[in-house]
Amino acid sequence: MSQPALQVTNLAVSFATRRGDLAAVRGIEFHVMPGEVLGLVGESGSGKSITGLATMGLIDPPGRIVSGSVKVNGHELVGLSEAELRKKRGREISMIFQDPSTTLNPVLRVDTQMIEALRAHEPGLSTRAAREKCLAALAAVGIPSPEERLLGYPHQFSGGMRQRLAIAIALLNRPAVLIADEPTTALDVTIQSQVLGEVQQLAAETGTALVWITHDLSVVAGLADRIAVMYAGRIVETGTVTDILSDPRHPYTAGLIASVPSRNRRGARLAQIAGTTPSLVAMPTGCPFHPRCDHADAVCRAEVPPPRPVAGRTVACHHPLTAHATA
Amino acid sequence: MTDTAPPILQLEGVGRVFARKPDIAARIAHKLVGSPLPPRVRAVDDVSFTVRQGEVLGLVGESGCGKSTLARMISGILSPTSGRIRFEGADMAAMSAAERRRAGLAVQMVFQDPMSSLNPRLRVVDIIGEAPVAHGLVKPADQDGYVCEMMERVGLDPSTRYLYAHQFSGGQRARIGIARALAVQPRVLICDESTAALDVSIQSQILNLFMDLRAQMGLTYIFVSHDLGVVQHISDRIAVMYLGRVVELAGAEELFADPQHPYTRALLAEVPRLEPKKRQFTGIKGEMPSPLNPPSGCHFHPRCSVAVPACATRRPALRELPGGRLAACDLIGEGVAG
């Protein structure tokens, strides 16, 4: 097996606040192979974005990476100086963000924002050559009449177009890894499909490894090869799409899947997970999911379950479900 | 089951135009150099349908298609610029003040943003209890008790009634919003994206609550959402909107099983499904047009894969198709759209 494009081990991030340290990400591990798509799924506040940012080395004070390692193509990123990190960003590993209306600087022309991304890694690049590359990139994400659009300002583009622009910029330097933090959440379904289509195609062409962060299981169902489910700063279950979606082993994953309204369960009561996501400041002891879990017992309340291999995937649960527990 | 129930709400050619009156300067500039006048947005355009007692009508469509505007007109926040809305057969606009108040109370709304729809300076007990007391539904002395009852009904802990809205979680705030609407004993509940801001696990709780309440109180719902999964789950009938117009209206089962309008079809094809199958995303071609400047004729024709030249000029009417369903496409049944 070849080397993973991105290998994250035991990553932990915490924020210094007035009320003490707040651990947003509590030791997570995942990897993505070149050309592979990993779906990172979780509810709001589970630490998905923080994971993405930490991977990029973009955690700002008062936050900091407490421990762990992030390797891109085998090169460690954690601990690098800002200047060294800067060289990696955009070239080895790139990221796009959720809100298309704020990912691009509203007062700079599109070409400025594209060329600067190229020049950041290739200072001597001539404007002409840079422009060529930009045109090609725009065409690649399906933006019509790129020559004209290159001279426009971001607000002249629709939401979907802007997200495509961001993707084009992120992939300009052909990074090995692209982290996409919910880039289609703000888009309409029809536009979402278009964007997903472009990304799928591009990643396949360039062999870029893709980490697709989302709270919508359905999106990654069709897109990802593997899925990692996050809950309260931890990955509770990782495995292939099929394994996870059709045969979840962690009670949380199972509950999550069961609560998605869908064709098969029309009109029926949805399964619901009682209670709410725990607050980071008042995290329960032991398994963070235990207060909401039907299967919880004394062990769950006392000990944090370590990730363990179960039925071809990794599950962090003291009492993983058996194959037919799901509905 | 509700096919025979009497209609509770009837919309007849309801439309809403948002326009700013051009001032003198704009008019002079228009005359002098032909500067454009302020734009007119036809947010909702000639919408007619009937809601029967006890049914759940889903309203889906992409952003900006006029769902919220329609919902707000039905709930009385906005008034239509054209058309009529009848409540139990009576035209709302033609009612006396007292009648309108009664009808208005019967049609309540649950809002999308659980934070901004709650007055941050009021305690929950007042948020929920103010209107019923003001309308004499309960005596002021009973307000506390009544509120507790309402809170219990929506699954909130009544002991928290003296807290402020910001001290609750998102799901709890949504419940407060529902309790506020329920407190005036409505017959119709309009839910405008009422679960859009919530996590899936919380969303399922709220959706279940809606269904429980329906069963308990025989409420009628108009359920607005852009999330097809949710609408499909909860609705009896579904209306699909595109750029201010209803393009298709059918029972939920039929619609999903066999969408008729090309837009509905394309839309349903794009909805991500919780099926672990890697698929190739394609998307409807083209961008969503701006409502400021909608395409002529059938609004969907520039993106429609089966459009014929006539679609660009002729506005298709919402026609009744076999099976009691409605669709606004002239090509259906002509074999082209099959």
Place this chain on the structure above:
Amino acid sequence: ADLTYAISAPVTAVDPHYQNATPNNAALSNIFESLTVIGPDGMVEPSLAKEWRLIDDVTWEFDLVPAMFHDGTPMTAADVEFSLLRPATITNSPSAFTIYTRPIKEIQIVDDHTIRLITNAPFPQFPRDLTRVAIVKKDLVEGASTPEFNSGKAAIGTGPYKFTGYTPDDQLNMTRFDGYWGDAPAWDNVRIRFITDDGARSAALLSGSVDAIENVPTSDLERFQSNPDLVYESAKSMRVVFLFVDSGRDQAPTILSHDGKPLDKNPLKDVRVRQAINLAINRDAIRDRLMSGLAWPTNNIVFDGGEGYIEALDAPAFDADKAKALLAEAGYPDGFQVTLATPNNRLINDEQVAQGIAQMLTRAGIRTQVDSMPFTMVNTRGNGGEFAMSMMAWGNTADAAGGIRAMIACKDKDKGMGPVNWGNYCNPKLDEVTMKAMATMDEGERRGLMAEAAQIVHDDMAIVPLYWQGSTWAARKGIDILPRADEQTRPSSFVPN
């Protein structure tokens, strides 16, 4: 040698007939001269008229000096005639010189260097009025307007200095005129700068950017006096500071009883009350504490040696007990309340002095509020009769007549009497004596009448004179200052040593 000095108010125009204001008159006197001139001691001296005589009570004959204009042409009687007639033709003057020329009924040119002026009525003070009217060159100025003076085109006079440049609000420049008929001037080039702010003017001298200044702020006096690099001079000026007290109206505004109700009778009508006020004021304290010595206490309204000057009045008494006794005698043992109006930008430390007076009067039982305002406001409101008591000053104190006519005589619009009589004082006897004095051409007789009038003013306390205000100058070492009593600062005030 060159001289740069700073004056405290701007010269508003180079046209000597445009505005009758001290800075203009003083500065322009070097370029334009008049028939007569006021000497440093305040007395009238010959200038372009080397001598004059009375032909009859109303006819004056002036012999002119052989002066030359700056362009080299001689000055003749025709120029004098033109200059005396010109003020009446200037329509936009904010403050015209016609008051000085209006007494002239007729002008007769006897020859190029002799001219006769016939006045409407006997007018003994005529030569003093003539000091104010500058002589300009007829053929240049005929039809010229104020801007043409500012540019220098019409600014041709007979004075010791020639005009070289004028920047409004900033400076006036002139240079020595070699053809001057009189004594050669002391400076080659003179630059007069207008620095209105007291601090800045002091700073300009301290920093050496000017050689001399006028009106040293009292707060800086100590610093200047003790500075070995500077010379400092002060002089008693002809400006007397006094109080108007309303002795005319039965009810005067702002006068209240102690509990704040209007009094049914105006206490100031009682001469004893006015005398009490006079006695209650400790002028020495004002001089020492508030004026840094720049005040010369007085009860006179006429400057030293002037017609109507009474030497005995130059030492006013301060007797608080007697003041209280007088008040009690007048029926106000507990006093009353009054407001003292004062300008705050006109006299040296005016606002401070008014507050000091208020203190002193309050101690005597007359609770006094101070209402201070810009000079213009005081004028407007004073003319509107809004004050029961106000602090003002009078600078034309060469004789008793002028002051009495303007401020003390019974108000009579037609006769031009008492136009600024804010105290509403009226004593026909005084008017009679004054009128008589004004029409008397014999000096000895006139002096007697003037002294009589001044004495009436004092006995009646028609106004309450406080002190003569001082004028100050400072210069860098190496310059001698010749102080003047008329508050004017001229290049001739400074001589190199």
Place this chain on the structure above:
Amino acid sequence: MTAYLIRRVFQALFTMLAMAVLVFAAVYMLGNPVDALLSPDSDQIERAAAIARLGLDRPLHEQFGLFLWNAVRGDLGTSFVYGIPAIEVLFLRLPTTLELAVFAMVLALVIGIPLGIIAGMRPGSFAGKTIMGGSILGFSLPAFWVGLMLVLIFAVQLQVLPSGGRGQTVQVFGINLASLTLDGLKHMILPATTLALYKASLVIRVCESGTREVMSQDYIRFARAKGLGFWRIVSVHIFKNVLIPVVTIMGMEFGGLLAFSVVVETIFAYQGMGELLISSINRLDRPVVVTYLLFTTVMFVGINLVVDILYAVLDPRIRLSEESA
């Protein structure tokens, strides 16, 4: 854009008419100018003559009508004091004040923008807190008090800078400028600092909140994710965005600078427009006061217009939406 311009011109006209009425009314209440101008020994005849000369004997509405009519024709009256058109009196003073105000503005920007951006980028840090604390201080110090203290320290105690006056000037195109001579610059430092202090605090605050706002935007994160360096982000991405509110604020505040020159020119004996206003009020030189106020109104209206246009130039969102709307 055209509609917008037309709207602005209407507004400007309305503003100026309203100002003209207000100013005329207010100035009329000031007092009788004749009292200030006449020599004290003048008599009633002279007084009446002067009142007639100045047109003050006519009914108020007639005076106003005449004033308006003349104003429309560009004649704002002749200064009672100087005997030359009031507008000329004002123009003589204008360069002095403008020069001072521009100098102060530049000073405020040069100090305020970098400090504001630093504070905005590190909101909780020591430097950030110090800067923001300093800006509150700058906000709270009355201009006249600052002026006094500067004079006390630099002119009286240390004697390194002059306490007042304008210093040496050079004529350029017939305008006296002090900023071109060393002496003039020295004279300008204290008054300009006094004027600039408040504005600098304002700029700091605007920049700080602007920077904080910008820093929290995804596009900054995205810029970093692209691999851009710190300087590029600060000097292009942050700066350009922060400039927009700064330009707006400074445009509006330039009027404030001119207004506050009234205070500063009084303290530093600077012969500018502000000093002219005060002395004209004191001397009741009505035409000059009216001219001053009307002229400043015109200037403010003009500046606001320029700022709006500049705003559109800087912010493409406005520019294009105006064109397309």
Place this chain on the structure above:
Amino acid sequence: MSTPAATPALPKQNILRIQAAKFIESPTAIVGIVVLLLAALIAVLAPWIAPQNPYDLMQIDIMDNMLPPGGEMMSGQIAWLGTDAQGRDMLSAMLYGLRISLSVGLVTVLIAGAIGATVGVAAAFIGGRFESIVMRIVDLHLAFPSILIALVLLSAFGRGIDKVIIALVIVQWAYYARTVRGSALVETRKDYIAACSVLQLPRWRVLFRHLLPNCIPPLIVVATVQVAGAILLESTLSFLGAGVPVTEPSLGMLISQGYSYMLSGKYWIAVFPGVLLVLVIIAINLVGDRLRIILNPRLSS
């Protein structure tokens, strides 16, 4: 049916209490509020704690004038902060001056705030032509520097505390009108106002119970800043000679009077009141800054 009234409730928490708790999280704000309260206290108590009544001419004597700090007056009293040109004890004059400055600030803000808030809410609620006319006037007002307006007004009115207050109110009301209208417009667009209309609540109830209370926080912030603004403006005007009467000097007037003596070394007349003025204004601004942060949800998180 249960007896729900008996349902035990969590203790009521007061919004004010919550915000007060947030307020005191900042040490500088605490300093600000303490200084401010102290200043208010001594201003109120001035007649009882000042060694002298500086407005009573019986009590002051020019023979005492210009005493340096610590000098002994004729009456045997020690002038701890010196005396001014009139012989007023500076300490007393400052305490009374503070009283004037603070009350000018407060009264102005109360009146201008009431007028402005009413006009602003009315404009937002009534809308239409009324709104556009009002807002034109407000714009006009805000386009013109307040100091010029106040200066011209006061030159016309003359001196007096009442006149200063009138002038300041005329100058300031527009700020409140704009602020309140702005926040009213924002609040009106929020869904809780829409909810009120769905609940068929009467308009006045919406206006006073829902809209107005939510427009108050920005108003409070502006008001705090404007208290400082009013005090500053008053002192500046007094400094320029158009403000309070000389016999009842505010802090600004004391400074102005001391100005001419400062260059000759008699620093205390201008410096001490200046320091007091600056302290008070800084304190107000510190409090205002903190209020701005805690009352603005975007900044407080």
